[in-house]
Amino acid sequence: MAKRLFHLLKTLLEYLLMICLLVMVTINFADVTGRHLFNHPIYGIHDLTEHLMALVVFCGLPLVTMAGMHLTVDLLDRFLQSPSMRWLQHVIAVLMAVILGLIGWTFLQSSLEAGAIADVSNELRLPRGPLYLFMAISALLSALGLLYQHFLVNEKLITPPDHGDAL
Amino acid sequence: MSIGILAIVAVLILSFLRVPLGFSLLTVSLVGIALIMDTEVALSLLPMTISEAVLSYELAVVPMFILMGNVISRTGISRDLFTSANAFFGHIRGGLSLSTMVACAGFSAVCGSSYATAATMSKVAYPSMRSYGYSEGLATATIAAGGTLGILIPPSIILVIYGILTQSNIGDLFIAGVVPGLLGLVMYMGCIYLISVLNPATAPQGERMDWKIRLSSLKGVWSFLFIFALIIGGLYLKWFSPTEAAGIGAGIALLVAALSGKLSLKTLREVLLETAYTSVALYSVLFGALLFSKLISYSGLADGILETVQAAGVEGVGLIIMILLVFLLLGCVMDSLAIILIFVPLFSPLIMAQGFDLVWFGIVVVVATEIALITPPIGMNVFVLRAALPDVPVATVFKGLLPFIMTDVLRLALLITFPGIALWLVALSGG
Numbered sequence: 001m002a003k004r005l006f007h008l009l010k011t012l013l014e015y016l017l018m019i020c021l022l023v024m025v026t027i028n029f030a031d032v033t034g035r036h037l038f039n040h041p042i043y044g045i046h047d048l049t050e051h052l053m054a055l056v057v058f059c060g061l062p063l064v065t066m067a068g069m070h071l072t073v074d075l076l077d078r079f080l081q082s083p084s085m086r087w088l089q090h091v092i093a094v095l096m097a098v099i100l101g102l103i104g105w106t107f108l109q110s111s112l113e114a115g116a117i118a119d120v121s122n123e124l125r126l127p128r129g130p131l132y133l134f135m136a137i138s139a140l141l142s143a144l145g146l147l148y149q150h151f152l153v154n155e156k157l158i159t160p161p162d163h164g165d166a167l
Numbered sequence: 168m169s170i171g172i173l174a175i176v177a178v179l180i181l182s183f184l185r186v187p188l189g190f191s192l193l194t195v196s197l198v199g200i201a202l203i204m205d206t207e208v209a210l211s212l213l214p215m216t217i218s219e220a221v222l223s224y225e226l227a228v229v230p231m232f233i234l235m236g237n238v239i240s241r242t243g244i245s246r247d248l249f250t251s252a253n254a255f256f257g258h259i260r261g262g263l264s265l266s267t268m269v270a271c272a273g274f275s276a277v278c279g280s281s282y283a284t285a286a287t288m289s290k291v292a293y294p295s296m297r298s299y300g301y302s303e304g305l306a307t308a309t310i311a312a313g314g315t316l317g318i319l320i321p322p323s324i325i326l327v328i329y330g331i332l333t334q335s336n337i338g339d340l341f342i343a344g345v346v347p348g349l350l351g352l353v354m355y356m357g358c359i360y361l362i363s364v365l366n367p368a369t370a371p372q373g374e375r376m377d378w379k380i381r382l383s384s385l386k387g388v389w390s391f392l393f394i395f396a397l398i399i400g401g402l403y404l405k406w407f408s409p410t411e412a413a414g415i416g417a418g419i420a421l422l423v424a425a426l427s428g429k430l431s432l433k434t435l436r437e438v439l440l441e442t443a444y445t446s447v448a449l450y451s452v453l454f455g456a457l458l459f460s461k462l463i464s465y466s467g468l469a470d471g472i473l474e475t476v477q478a479a480g481v482e483g484v485g486l487i488i489m490i491l492l493v494f495l496l497l498g499c500v501m502d503s504l505a506i507i508l509i510f511v512p513l514f515s516p517l518i519m520a521q522g523f524d525l526v527w528f529g530i531v532v533v534v535a536t537e538i539a540l541i542t543p544p545i546g547m548n549v550f551v552l553r554a555a556l557p558d559v560p561v562a563t564v565f566k567g568l569l570p571f572i573m574t575d576v577l578r579l580a581l582l583i584t585f586p587g588i589a590l591w592l593v594a595l596s597g598g
Contacts, residue, residue, distance in 0.1 A: 018439040025231055025421065028414025032407055049410070050222040057221050057229060060447035069185030069444055070450050075500055080185050088184065096190050102197070107212040132218070161440040 017059035044124040104140035109139035171468025192455025230446035231413035247387030254384040258375035261363030269294040271313025276320035283316035291556040302369040304567030313573035319348035459510035498539020
């Protein structure tokens, strides 16, 4: 049940971030060509790009966290990845979950505040509250996913995307 | 000030203990700010810093340029670049090595990764060089050194990150990187030519190709050259901002790949996911670095260093050399992005106070950290190459790299002595 829910969420997040990224590129391409060729830019392009970027980053945060793709210094890997250092990996997982939890918690507060003062974007007046709420949920999901993967499943549930054939 | 010093030490320790860099920076920053001010301030700065970064139109340049690079990489550009460069340079002494260098510069500029370039070109160019009798040392050193070239040639993600950290104009940084990047390519090519002339056995001459073959070899690279020219030209002429340039670049790359039948739905899905994963990883370290720069500012460390340096009478070029030595040493054990994220916020106020141009400093710092990619003991490009070509001893590669490292040091000296190399094009564009 937990695994099925996890795969459903993963697929949902992947499709959402792919769509957001593609839309972001398309509207920026259309904005520049529209402005230079037809004197007709897209109104609110900055707002749209910023919101789409936030969605891409926070859709990807749980996936990247669980795939272990955050930038790390791997100079001492041979020593630190040995079975005797497993305790350190537990500490790191807990530390990451705490930071992600704090991000989630503080964004939850920001979301409530933004709702209370009706915080909106500059051009299109898009409400910030729901966006902050999404960011909070994503960070909390990342924390829970990381703990679930590290302590209960004990294997990587998400593999980094294939880099394909660059030849 | 002491909290600032402790914070840097703590970040380095946590990072070396394999805590992801973004999380090391966030953890230390939160604790440090809580100690200097109070916990409430630290916790309120956390979402503020993250939303400033994630809701920044300028930073949207990152995923779109990465997408452009990923799409172009999938179109087989590395082989096309090598074939085309070989048609033009193959007949010169050391021609295959020269062609590899040009292909490396082009491919690394587009894909933005020294490691990916070293890994890819070891498959594309190394077998050709060996089959024509090129020495192991020259063949591998060419690929390892060539991978470092693209970091300055626009679009450069590391320069975007530097621009955000120092609040420098990203368009100016891109323009400033063009001449030093191309100078690096020309100097490396000169180095290869010299090696080939001094020791002809290491690099035999190939056949001269006629102009028909040369022109037809451009068929595979014209779209790459067009996108590159459009981005540089558009930025130089101020037609568009870096973010708009990224949108145009990614859009054209997707269109060209789709029209040439090289972009199936499966490939599109893969490049979008790959782009998103890389972007999120970059954003997460940037969140940490931005909060960390606030801690450095509150701790008074940057001001303290400034006072110490002024009291010691170190200034001008002497100061720049001292800072670069720190970057070069750190580069032996750390990734260039990590060094820039941690140490640029520390040194940039000092650089500004001394009256140096932050755009120029960005170029110099990136060159210095990239040298570390090919220097012993850790030179990451060498180890990436080693993974792709396990039969080649590491010592052979490092020995082959010596003339290239000397060339890089000379380029760094030129950039420090003549800042105009980086800045004249910026001045010309009205930046």
